[in-house]
Every structure is written in structure tokens, then in C-alpha cells.
Amino acid sequence: MRVDLLTEPVAGLDEALAAVDAFDRTLVAGLLRPQPAQAAALTGLADAVAGTPLAERVAEAADKAAAGAASEDDLVALAAARTAVFGAVHDALTARADEATGRVRPDEQPFPASESASPNLLAAARSWLADLARAGWQGLDHDVVAGAAQVVSAMLPEPALRRLAVLLDGFAAELAASCPGAALERVPVRRWADLWSRAMLLTRPGALTAAPAEPVSGRLLPLGVDLHEHATAVQAQVHAVFEPADGSTPRLVRASVSAPKPDTVVGMGVWQLLRPHMALLAAVSEGRSMDLDGMPLTAEGDLLWDDAQARQGDPADPFATARVALPKAAASTAAPLDRHPARIAVPVFLDGYGVQRDDAATVFALPGHNLPVDIDRIPTAGPLTPEAVAASTACIGLLRWDAGRFAVQPLAVEATVKKKALVLHAGAWAGGTADTAGVKAEKAATDAVAVLRERAGKLLRR
Numbered sequence: 001m002r003v004d005l006l007t008e009p010v011a012g013l014d015e016a017l018a019a020v021d022a023f024d025r026t027l028v029a030g031l032l033r034p035q036p037a038q039a040a041a042l043t044g045l046a047d048a049v050a051g052t053p054l055a056e057r058v059a060e061a062a063d064k065a066a067a068g069a070a071s072e073d074d075l076v077a078l079a080a081a082r083t084a085v086f087g088a089v090h091d092a093l094t095a096r097a098d099e100a101t102g103r104v105r106p107d108e109q110p111f112p113a114s115e116s117a118s119p120n121l122l123a124a125a126r127s128w129l130a131d132l133a134r135a136g137w138q139g140l141d142h143d144v145v146a147g148a149a150q151v152v153s154a155m156l157p158e159p160a161l162r163r164l165a166v167l168l169d170g171f172a173a174e175l176a177a178s179c180p181g182a183a184l185e186r187v188p189v190r191r192w193a194d195l196w197s198r199a200m201l202l203t204r205p206g207a208l209t210a211a212p213a214e215p216v217s218g219r220l221l222p223l224g225v226d227l228h229e230h231a232t233a234v235q236a237q238v239h240a241v242f243e244p245a246d247g248s249t250p251r252l253v254r255a256s257v258s259a260p261k262p263d264t265v266v267g268m269g270v271w272q273l274l275r276p277h278m279a280l281l282a283a284v285s286e287g288r289s290m291d292l293d294g295m296p297l298t299a300e301g302d303l304l305w306d307d308a309q310a311r312q313g314d315p316a317d318p319f320a321t322a323r324v325a326l327p328k329a330a331a332s333t334a335a336p337l338d339r340h341p342a343r344i345a346v347p348v349f350l351d352g353y354g355v356q357r358d359d360a361a362t363v364f365a366l367p368g369h370n371l372p373v374d375i376d377r378i379p380t381a382g383p384l385t386p387e388a389v390a391a392s393t394a395c396i397g398l399l400r401w402d403a404g405r406f407a408v409q410p411l412a413v414e415a416t417v418k419k420k421a422l423v424l425h426a427g428a429w430a431g432g433t434a435d436t437a438g439v440k441a442e443k444a445a446t447d448a449v450a451v452l453r454e455r456a457g458k459l460l461r462r
Contacts, residue, residue: 001348003369005100006399006406010092016085017404019048023082024193030136031065031075039066042078049081072130076204079197087339093401097346098331101399104249105331118158119205124151125168126203129196132175137192140181148172164202171195194340201337213296213304218245219313220253220290220303221321222283223347224396224411225427227270227379231263234270236430238280239347239398239411241325242297250329252347255280255303267380268441271430279307282431289313301332318412319423322349322396344401348408351394362390364408372407374400383435384410384426391415 022041029038042062049058058081061074070078098105128147135144148168155165174192178184201207221241228235235258242253257278261270275281283290291313296304326349334343354365355373362373375386377400389395392413400409412425433439 001102001350002100003366003371005096006371007369008096010096013089013092016048016089019044020082020085020193021190023078024189026065027133027193027196028137028187028189030134030139031068031070032134032136032139033068034066042066045078045081045085048085052084054081054084070133072126075130075133076126076200079200082193082197083201083337083339086341087336090334090339090341090344093341093344093406094334094346097344097399097401097406101346101348102327103329103331103346105333118155118161121151121155121158121161122164122203122205125155125164126200128168129200129203132196136181137178137187137189138181138184140175140179142176142179145172145175145179160208163208164199167195167199167202171199194342198337207337213298215294216242216244216297217293217295218291219243220255220280220292220310221316221318221325222280222289223318223321223326224425225281225284225382225430226345226377226398226409226411227381227426229266229270229379229381232260234259234261234273236271236274236278236281236427238284238427239345241321241329242292242303243325250325251297251301252326252329252331253297253301253303255305257281257305268429269446270381271432272446275431278305279310279312280305281427283312284425284427285429285431285433286312287315287317289316299332300335300338318396318425319349319394319414322347341401344399345409346399347396347411348399349394349396350408351414353393353395355390355392357386357390362386364395372405374402374407374409377409379426381441382424382426382429384413384424384428388415388417388422388424389413391417 023045026034026038026041029035031038034042042065046059046062049055054077057077061070061077064070064074065078128151131144131147149172152165152169152172155161221243223239223241226237226239228237235256237254237256240253240255241250243250257274259273259277261273265273271281280290290310292310295306295309298304326347331346350364352366356363356365356370362375363370364373373389375389378384378386378389389410392415394414395408395410396412397408397410400407410426412423415422415424429435429442433442
């Protein structure tokens with residue numbers, strides 16, 4: 001991999017991010033009575049999309065918003081402009097990552113759109129989001145935030161609207177926990193602007209259309225597990241190489257499973273919530289491939305997992321997969337609304353590096369260049385630790401972009417610990433473990449989950 005390309009500046013990147021950051025700050029004070037600095041930021045966002053089909057509509061929306069007269073449609077246009085700028089940033093960074101890894105990405109395919117059901121519910125959600133933008137994060141109060149409750153309750157029973165309903169529900173919960181906004185010492189400016197703009201665009205007709213999927217058959221070779229944990233939910237995302245049965249080009253794919261969880265279930269406990277829903281987790285733990293038969297695969301590279309369409313295959317060493325199959329695998333293109341730098345997660349294999357570690361950072365030292373290591377993303381629900389990464393000689397990871405730089409998130413390493421060669425995976429305990437530390441953590445998690453289930457059963461029987 002050409003790490004030198006990852007450290008070179010990307011033309012126009014800083015200017016694009018500055019335009020987005022300035023717009024995001026306008027949402028802090030709100031757009032009810034914009035100040036001159038907010039008006040300048042709105043104009044800057046319009047200038048950032050001046051050469052695109054959005055130019056005329058966004059310029060009009062920016063003028064109205066600067067005068068404090070933005071309609072809901074104007075706010076949708078501003079959200080679209082912000083998303084488009086971030087989309088351009090995503091595409092530029094992805095192209096740089098592809099160049100560095102030598103990866104091939106197919107030409108972009110048209111993404112179908114269709115009319116959305118329940119237009120009145122979408123309009124109600126859009127109205128609430130518009131109220132948020134006018135009030136601003138500093139103007140939050142419980143009355144403003146509570147406006148989402150009725151909309152979310154009406155959306156949740158509708159499968160086609162559940163994606164937006166869950167987003168609005170989580171967003172409203174974060175805002176409610178931060179009320180009153182005027183007392184906030186620190187506002188998560190980028191995060192709340194991300195959630196607001198995405199939700200605003202999902203209220204438009206056709207935006208909730210599911211990604212197209214086609215049935216595929218072949219062999220799935222897991223690389224590693226990326227665990228996403230929240231206080232009330234957990235998701236395991238397996239990154240893998242898929243080798244089609246027809247001998248066509250292998251592809252990088254993902255398979256995900258999610259589950260709700262109480263905030264007291266942490267560490268090993270999360271695997272107990274996820275295992276019943278995905279046989280692939282057991283295959284990852286045992287170092288096996290899986291044979292797929294007619295499994296739906298979206299254009300974005302996501303397998304819509306169904307255990308009935310998969311069976312356990314032969315042993316498959318992830319490091320052998322990373323050395324042999326990963327370099328030949330083609331990547332997939334992202335859907336329009338998913339083009340955001342935070343979504344970049346490119347599987348990579350690194351070896352022949354040294355490790356430099358201090359209290360502030362860990363880096364992989366490669367010839368002539370250093371690649372930062374994001375050890376904060378290593379989950380506690382596995383045997384992989386920052387110390388093991390520091391002792392490693394080879395790494396399977398995800399190349400990410402955050403805080404203005406590329407960094408690698410380790411998924412697995414080959415390391416020498418106490419003069420012993422070890423292979424450690426972040427998801428090694430996903431399907432269960434005989435590891436001493438893992439068994440101890442599993443028992444503690446089992447006891448905690450059993451107590452919670454017993455208490456939940458008592459509540460349901462009352």
C-alpha cells in the first residue's frame with residue numbers, strides 16, 4: 001500500500017470542510033434571526049455548490065435564510081447542499097484511498113427512487129426539523145424537542161418509515177438530554193448538523209427507497225468484525241471478501257447484525273445479544289468461511305443476511321485472505337446519502353512496519369511515512385488490546401478518515417507477546433471462546449444478562 005499518498009493534501013478539501021463548518025455554526029444560534037456572520041456562512045455554502053445543478057436553488061434558499069424567512073423547502077435545499085459538499089469530500093478521499101491501495105471500484109450505478117408512502121407523516125417530521133433549525137441548538141427546550149414524539153410514534157408501525165423514525169427518535173433523545181440548550185457548555189456541532197441534514201433529506205419523497213439487492217452465491221471469507229456499541233443498541237459488522245461462484249471478480253462486502261440493549265450490558269455481554277441472529281459470528285470465531293446460496297447483496301456491498309441461505313464452510317485464515325484475496329477484491333460505490341467521510345472504512349492489510357507509541361498516539365512506522373492507529377475504536381469485548389497492537393508485526397484493519405487525517409482501525413493483528421507468536425482478533429469472542437480471559441468475561445456477562453431477563457419477565461407478568 002502506498003502510504004505516502006495518504007499523507008498528501010487533497011485539493012479543495014480544506015475549503016469544502018470550512019464551508020460546511022461555517023454552515024454548521026449557523027445552526028447553533030438558529031436561523032430565526034440570523035446575524036451577519038450566519039448570513040456570510042449561508043452564502044459560503046451556496047458558493048460551494050455554485051458549479052452544480054443545486055446552484056440556483058441553494059442560492060435562493062441561502063438568501064431567504066439570511067433574511068430569516070426560510071421555508072421548509074429552503075431548509076431542505078440547504079441540507080442538500082451540505083450533504084453534496086460532504087459527498088464531494090467523501091468521493092475525493094475514497095479516490096485517494098483507492099489509489100493508495102490499488103483498489104478497483106466499479107462505475108457508479110443510477111440509484112432508483114420512488115414515491116414515499118405517508119406523505120403527511122414525512123411533512124410532519126420535516127416541520128419539526130425546520131423548527132429545530134430556526135430555534136438553534138442554543139434555543140433548545142423540552143417543548144421544541146417534544147414535538148418529535150407524536151411523529152415518531154406514528155412512523156414506527158410503518159416498515160417503510162422505520163429508518164427515519166429510529167433516526168428521529170435517537171436524535172430527539174440526545175437533544176432532550178441536553179436541554180436547555182442555553183446552558184450547554186459544549187455543543188456537538190458537527191454531529192447534530194449531520195443528524196439534522198440527513199433526517200431532513202430522508203423526509204423527501206423517494207429518499208427512503210431501499211438499496212437494490214441481487215441474490216448471489218459463492219464463498220464468503222471473513223476479514224474481521226467492527227463492533228459499534230451505543231448505550232441502547234449494538235451492531236456487529238463483519239467485513240469480508242466474497243468470491244462469486246461464477247468466477248467473476250471478488251468483492252468487498254459487509255454483513256451486519258444489530259440488537260437493542262440495556263446500558264448495563266457491556267463488554268462480552270453484547271455478543272450474547274447478537275449471536276442468536278447471525279451464524280456468521282460463530283464462523284468468524286472459528287476461522288471458517290461460509291458458503292452462500294442466493295443471499296441478497298446490495299449495490300453498496302451489504303449482504304442482507306439470512307442464516308437460511310448460508311452454511312459453514314472450510315477453515316479460512318483471515319490473514320491468508322488478507323494477503324491473497326483482499327488485493328484483488330473490488331469495492332462498491334456508496335449510495336448518494338451515504339457519501340460522508342465518517343462512512344469511509346476501507347479494509348487494508350499492513351505488514352513490515354514498526355510501532356511507535358506514547359501517551360498521546362500510536363503510529364505504524366512504514367518506510368518514509370507514519371500511519372496513525374485509531375486504538376480508541378478497539379472494542380473491549382475481545383482479546384485485541386492496544387498493547388497487542390503495539391507488539392504487532394502485521395495488521396488487518398479499516399482505513400478511516402477522521403480529524404483531518406487517514407488512520408487505521410485494527411481488526412486483527414499478528415503479534416509477539418512474551419516471546420510467543422499470537423494472532424488476535426477484535427471479534428474472536430463473537431461466537432464464544434475457550435480463552436481463559438474470555439471465559440471469565442463471558443460468565444460475568446451471562447450472570448448480568450440473566451438477571452436482567454428475570455427482572456424483565458417479572459415486569460411483563462405483572
